[in-house]
Amino acid sequence: MSPDTAPPALTGEPAPPARRDPALLVVLGLIALLVLVALVVVFTRGAPELLDAGTPGGVVQRYAAAAVEGDEDTAARYLTATALANCDRYSEPGTEDIRVTLLDTTERVSSADVRVSIVTFYDAGPFGSSESESEDVFELVRADDGWLIDAVPWQLMVCPSTGSGDGL
Numbered sequence: 001m002s003p004d005t006a007p008p009a010l011t012g013e014p015a016p017p018a019r020r021d022p023a024l025l026v027v028l029g030l031i032a033l034l035v036l037v038a039l040v041v042v043f044t045r046g047a048p049e050l051l052d053a054g055t056p057g058g059v060v061q062r063y064a065a066a067a068v069e070g071d072e073d074t075a076a077r078y079l080t081a082t083a084l085a086n087c088d089r090y091s092e093p094g095t096e097d098i099r100v101t102l103l104d105t106t107e108r109v110s111s112a113d114v115r116v117s118i119v120t121f122y123d124a125g126p127f128g129s130s131e132s133e134s135e136d137v138f139e140l141v142r143a144d145d146g147w148l149i150d151a152v153p154w155q156l157m158v159c160p161s162t163g164s165g166d167g168l
Contacts, residue, residue, distance in 0.1 A: 048061075050062075051102075053146070054146050054147075055105075055107075055147070056105050056107055056112035056113075056114050056138075056140045056147050057102050057105050057114055059078055059140060059146065059147045059148070059149065060102065060114045060116065060138045060140070060149065061102065062074075062078060063075055063078040063079075063138075063149055063152075063156075064100040064116075064156055066078070066158070067156045067157075067158045068098055068100070068156075072158050072159070072160040072161070073160060075158040075160070076158065076160040078148060078149050079148060079149050079150075079152070079158075080141060080143075080148045080149065080150045082150055083148075083149055083150050083151060083152060084159075084160075086151075087157060087158075087159035097120060097121040097122070097123070098118060098119065098120050098121070098155060098156070099118075099119040099121075100116050100117070100118055100119075100156070101116060101117040101119075102114065102115075102116055103115040103116055103117055103135065109142070110141060110142045111139070111140060111141050111142065111150075112139075112140040112141075112142075112147065113137050113138070113139055113140070114137065114138040114140065115135060115136075115137050116135070116136060116137070116138065116153070117133060117134075117135055118133070118134055118135070118136055118153060118155050118156070119131055119132070119133045120132050120133075120155060134155075136153035136155070137151075137153070138151065138152060138153065139151035
């Protein structure tokens with residue numbers, strides 16, 4: 001445009017179409033794709049994959065799930081008579097806000113140790129919720145038809161009622 005020529009807006013001519021930067025379009029497309037992939041990942045994650053019920057890790061996984069859900073009868077089926085006899089009926093573990101993660105398993109001929117990470121979440125407090133994390137070990141013994149838990153981390157100990165009316 002020369003200095004003698006008026007801008008298109010003053011002459012009534014349409015303005016030339018604005019050019020879009022192709023690099024900007026590519027970046028915006030990539031961002032949209034990343035957001036879409038993140039949403040798919042978040043919404044398609046399901047429950048953790050169940051381990052084989054015949055392994056020490058599978059037994060601990062099923063016990064922990066029953067304990068966290070408050071299903072004492074199911075949890076008790078995974079315990080030895082010794083573990084049930086050593087149950088501290090005076091403690092309330094409060095298993096509703098716990099996450100258990102299997103760290104490793106050491107399996108021997110007649111026993112096994114399953115090391116876990118236990119994260120406990122707490123709601124109350126002036127600064128909002130908090131959490132504590134610890135590592136502990138489930139001790140298992142081989143039984144006739146698989147594995148039974150002989151020692152349980154205190155956070156996950158389930159003491160089913162004995163039916164004697166003690167209420168503890």
